[in-house]
Amino acid sequence: xxxxxxxxxxxxxxxxxxxxxxxxxxxxxxxxxxxxxxxxxxxxxxxxxxxxxxxxxxxxxxxxxxxxxxxxxxxxxxxxxxxxxxxxxxxxxxxxxxxxxxxxxxxxxxxxxxxxxxxxxxxxxxxxxxxxxxxxxxxxxxxxxxxxxxxxxxxxxxxxxxxxxxxxxxxxxxxxxxxxxxxxxxxxxxxxxxxxxxxxxxxxxxxxxxxxxxxxxxxxxxxxxxxxxxxxxxxxxxxxxxxxxxxxxxxxxxxxxxxxxxxxxxxxxxxxxxxxxxxxxxxxxxxxxxxxxxxxxxxxxxxxxxxxxxxxxxxxxxxxxxxxxxxxxxxxxxxxxxxxxxxxxxxxxxxxxxxxxxxxxxxxxxxxxxxxxxxxxxxxxxxxxxxxxxxxxxxxx
Ligand SMILES: [Zn+2]
Numbered sequence: 001x002x003x004x005x006x007x008x009x010x011x012x013x014x015x016x017x018x019x020x021x022x023x024x025x026x027x028x029x030x031x032x033x034x035x036x037x038x039x040x041x042x043x044x045x046x047x048x049x050x051x052x053x054x055x056x057x058x059x060x061x062x063x064x065x066x067x068x069x070x071x072x073x074x075x076x077x078x079x080x081x082x083x084x085x086x087x088x089x090x091x092x093x094x095x096x097x098x099x100x101x102x103x104x105x106x107x108x109x110x111x112x113x114x115x116x117x118x119x120x121x122x123x124x125x126x127x128x129x130x131x132x133x134x135x136x137x138x139x140x141x142x143x144x145x146x147x148x149x150x151x152x153x154x155x156x157x158x159x160x161x162x163x164x165x166x167x168x169x170x171x172x173x174x175x176x177x178x179x180x181x182x183x184x185x186x187x188x189x190x191x192x193x194x195x196x197x198x199x200x201x202x203x204x205x206x207x208x209x210x211x212x213x214x215x216x217x218x219x220x221x222x223x224x225x226x227x228x229x230x231x232x233x234x235x236x237x238x239x240x241x242x243x244x245x246x247x248x249x250x251x252x253x254x255x256x257x258x259x260x261x262x263x264x265x266x267x268x269x270x271x272x273x274x275x276x277x278x279x280x281x282x283x284x285x286x287x288x289x290x291x292x293x294x295x296x297x298x299x300x301x302x303x304x305x306x307x308x309x310x311x312x313x314x315x316x317x318x319x320x321x322x323x324x325x326x327x328x329x330x331x332x333x334x335x336x337x338x339x340x341x342x343x344x345x346x347x348x349x350x351x352x353x354x355x356x357x358x359x360x361x362x363x364x365x366x367x368x369x370x371x372x373x374x375x376x377x378x379x380x381x382x383x384x385x386x387x388x389x390x391x392x393x394x395x396x397x
Contacts, residue, residue: 225243
């Protein structure tokens with residue numbers, strides 16, 4: 001929040017600009033009266049700051065319809081984020097590449113999705129495909145300013161330069177994906193880990209709104225874990241914290257794609273569920289949905305056997321809960337599907353099996369943003385510079 005004491009007036013002004021822009025971006029159109037109240041500033045200061053954001057083309061002001069009134073009883077202006085400031089959000093998944101144009105305020109305005117074959121993740125090819133899709137989505141007619149590109153990848157990403165250190169399910173090791181894409185597009189590109197972006201997205205716009213300690217766990221081929229601790233993302237010293245899919249849970253095996261033995265994701269990923277149902281690996285989310293539907297229709301065998309305790313979701317939730325003591329665990333991917341199908345059994349097993357976090361102290365929810373969590377998180381990553389310093393970071397071209 002703004003107005004710390006002892007801060008120079010220029011710094012204070014920048015902090016207040018940031019606070020107003022972030023408020024309308026995250027919460028939508030807000031009256032000046034509400035901003036005055038929330039930010040603890042006087043009306044004339046709010047008026048001057050919103051005028052500055054208007055001149056930057058980041059917000060517009062409208063007469064508030066109906067309700068919004070200032071303390072003096074006069075109608076209050078509504079400060080509206082301008083959605084013609086856009087970013088391109090990209091999800092490089094194991095099964096698909098999704099690209100969306102997202103406006104300031106968070107609305108997904110256009111999207112393109114391409115499925116791709118597992119195993120076809122040559123980095124130059126992926127850069128080509130993503131670049132074409134980004135150019136395509138940004139070419140939709142209209143007068144817009146692109147503030148940058150945000151990308152979600154299922155792997156460990158170095159925060160300083162976006163180097164993808166290790167993404168086992170894409171087969172990437174030390175791939176300069178971010179630099180290659182930035183060079184190809186001639187625009188700023190930021191890349192983040194899929195689960196870290198998932199927890200950010202669910203915290204800002206989904207099932208973890210209002211919680212400052214949250215865990216996001218999403219399973220497809222692998223398991224991604226994103227942690228929010230005290231309102232801040234848990235990154236560790238290098239940015240790679242939270243790779244819970246590669247915690248060893250079985251010293252005997254099997255061998256994981258990462259090269260280690262008995263990683264958690266070898267026990268809980270969607271292919272384990274499919275094999276438990278007597279199906280071939282690799283069917284992806286549609287095959288998982290069929291297994292879950294069969295369970296919901298009264299044939300829960302595979303789900304019950306997945307992997308060996310009552311549900312995979314228990315396996316997925318309990319150790320993470322124990323390690324960070326969250327208020328809420330948000331489940332995505334096939335974990336969300338299993339949770340919805342077997343909520344009672346998960347609750348039952350968790351009340352018996354978790355030591356540090358009594359079941360009643362932690363909420364478990366399925367991801368509200370569902371398949372869009374990574375796109376929403378990637379959009380936030382791309383908007384971050386302008387939200388942090390509207391005046392300096394704004395791309396005006
Ligand atoms: Zn592993």
